Amino acid sequence: MNKVPLTVTGANKLREELDELKSVVRPRIIAAIAEAREHGDLKENAEYHAAREQQSFTEGRIAEIEAKLSNANIIDVTKMDANGKVIFGATVEIEDLDTEKVVTYQIVGEDEANIKEGRISVGSPIARALIGKEVEDVVTVKAPGGDVEYEILSIKYI
Structure with a gap:
């Protein structure tokens, strides 16, 4: 599988979400399933089915995040020598030459x-x-509405 570029910040956010899912959400769902089982007949127990559905979603998300992190090429833009060029992870301020509107974007992974x-x-x-x-x-x-010209005003590597 191809390595997917990911910024350090993006990787940290995914790790935080993974930790939250494993240490907080998963135990809460397990407790909810155990409590719902105590109510008896599982066929007609809506609480049980809801908790199992939530467990399925959570386990799927955990697997998805783990796969993303294992296939990630984590790029720390602050440690790269970009020679003043726009690279992955750079924050770029650009101006639309027609409207003179200025916007700032950071280039990140999908x-x-x-x-x-x-x-x-x-x-x-x-x-x-x-x-x-x-x-x-x-x-x-x-662009869908035609070509748009932008001038690069600044590039930051943060």
């Missing part, structure tokens, strides 16, 4: 992407256009 938090996937059209470019470079991004 699983970490969240546009509302300013994190875009390394596979997104904007990120692909920015990778390898430098401050003051102008990039053209193919």
Whole structure:
């Protein structure tokens, strides 16, 4: 299986979620199942079925996170020599040359992407256009509404 790029922050968030699921959520579900079993007939016990469904979802999420972490290529952008170029993990401030709107994005792995938090996937059209470019470079991004030109204002490696 291919290694998937992941920032240090993204890996830490996944580890925190995994720890929460294993140490808090899983024991709570086990207790709920045990309590529901004490109520008798399992065929008509809605609490039991709900707890088992929640257990199934939780175990699936644990397996998913463990698989992501085992296939992750964790990249610490602060320890890389980027020579002033946009690389994975970099935070880039860009300006739309038509609207003069300025936005800041961090280029992250697919699983970490969240546009509302300013994190875009390394596979997104904007990120692909920015990778390898430098401050003051102008990039053209193919968008559904037509090509959009952005100028790179700053690059940070945090």
